[in-house]
Amino acid sequence: MSKLETRSSLLRQLNERRILNTVRLHKKISRANLGREIRIATPTVMRIVDNLLQKGWLEEIGTDDSTGGRPAMLLRIRAQAAGAIGIELGRVYARFVCVNLLCEVNHEEEIEVASLTDASQLVAFVGRFIERAGLDPANVIGVGIAAPGPLDPVRGQLLATDDIGVQWHELQLVELFQSQLGTPAFLANDADAAALGETWFGRGNDFNHILFVLADAGVGAGMAVHRSIYCGANSRAGEFSHTIVDINGTLCSCGRRGCINTAASAYAMVAAIRQARHVDQEENVLTIIQQAIQGDGPEREVVDRGLAYLSVGIFNFIQIFDPDLVILGGRTLLSAEYMVRETQERIRKLCRNSGIEVIPTGFGISAVAIGAAALVLQHVYDHTQLIG
Ligand SMILES: [Zn+2]
Structure with missing residues (x-):
């Protein structure tokens, strides 16, 4: 890919995230107001919205007649179009949530960490969890894992600790999920993930x-x-x-x-x-x-x-x-x-x-697992990551 093509693909991704996030925050919005809000040229908004409608992540939900002018079609996120998995790999319990594109929990489960003898069992459990959640594996956009640490979020690796069992030491957890489930995976400290979940989808939103x-x-x-x-x-x-x-x-x-x-x-x-x-x-x-x-x-x-x-x-x-x-x-x-x-x-x-x-x-004892799912959803809505 040429330098110019790379730049235009990055710009498209950046605008797509801005559009998705603006629609999410407004709950429903017309194309014209969307363009005004994020100051993107109307043809660009139209093109990206068409792509997202085709992909199924946006949907049209009738017209806004309140303005008195020509009624405008309203858009919203089609929340069930895709989902993310959040895992809290705690010291005693492992908690799993399946969330939709708006980070609303569709399904959750909890097991004792001691019942898992190794990480492959964890990955296999998640595969079955996705089935039980009724989510098509093709629509899973990623898996987020939050653990007490110490861990290396950049390398996606748990580091040696006495807090969780020896079978998890030095484990390349992200690589394991990516290779065995074929989906992007992300790792973060448990409280960090919870803070992220709150700031995007919880009580810390403002x-x-x-x-x-x-x-x-x-x-x-x-x-x-x-x-x-x-x-x-x-x-x-x-x-x-x-x-x-x-x-x-x-x-x-x-x-x-x-x-x-x-x-x-x-x-x-x-x-x-x-x-x-x-x-x-x-x-x-x-x-x-x-x-x-x-x-x-x-x-x-x-x-x-x-x-x-x-x-x-x-x-x-x-x-x-x-x-x-x-x-x-x-x-x-x-x-x-x-x-x-x-x-x-x-x-x-x-x-x-x-x-x-x-x-x-407001998420109760699921705050960390929901935060882990937010590690995935952040990549749907956060355009600043692409700039940074
Ligand atoms: Zn100490």
Whole structure:
């Protein structure tokens, strides 16, 4: 392909994404208003819209008679024309969502990560999941995977970690999905993906700087800036769990003392209760939280200490990053209204009522899986990626 052809193909893609995103944001819009909105010449708009109608991604839905002039045909996204798969590969659970072009969930499932012996099983599971979701494999535009990390999103690789099983170490997960399912695949840190999902399709839709805090088995945070994940120089931005909030605190697995992880993660709360109660049996963090809400025993102390660490960590993050909005998610935080309310209240006090908005995700425990699907859908709507 010549240089000129490459440029014109890039321009076509760029305009296509701008058109799709504008139609998405308006829900329904005429060709003339579309052209005016994104300042593209009418013949170009007509040509791209015709292609997208032919492809089935846009549809005509009757005329707009409200303007009083000649009625104009309205366009909208044909949401069911294609779909994306989002996978949250967590420490304990793997959650799967199948979303349409508007990132609305059509089908979701969850399994325990321990039930997968290797990554090929994961890929095979996704193949069957697509069938159960009733999606034609030819209409799957991609698979997004979100995991706790450490990971390399550029190379699409999980790195060595003790948090998930040894079978996942150094695994080229993106390459595996691409070769075995024949579809584009993307990998990101779990909280980063959740932040992206919120900024494109969730409660962060009207905000430019979003902090997503994930309190699950571990804790994490992700930043989305102008609708893109902020990764930092080494993809380590938002390494929230190992930020220090107590220099004399408990020894962390990373070798330092007083990381947020040592008090606010589900692992830490469970370990603290086992120690306080001198028990060896497996404790469930959700039971611990329920007991904390009902009484004043060690459970209340452990949960409140966890929330104190978490809130100080979030406050420090706000001071450095200056977000428009903080969104809370993860099974631990979302398990009871008390957890969200208490976190909001503590942050509000630390921020001295500066007005920073702290809200729970609207996607519930699917926020990370939906964020993983957004990694795929971003390539449908985000024209800035092509410029960057
Ligand atoms: Zn640490």
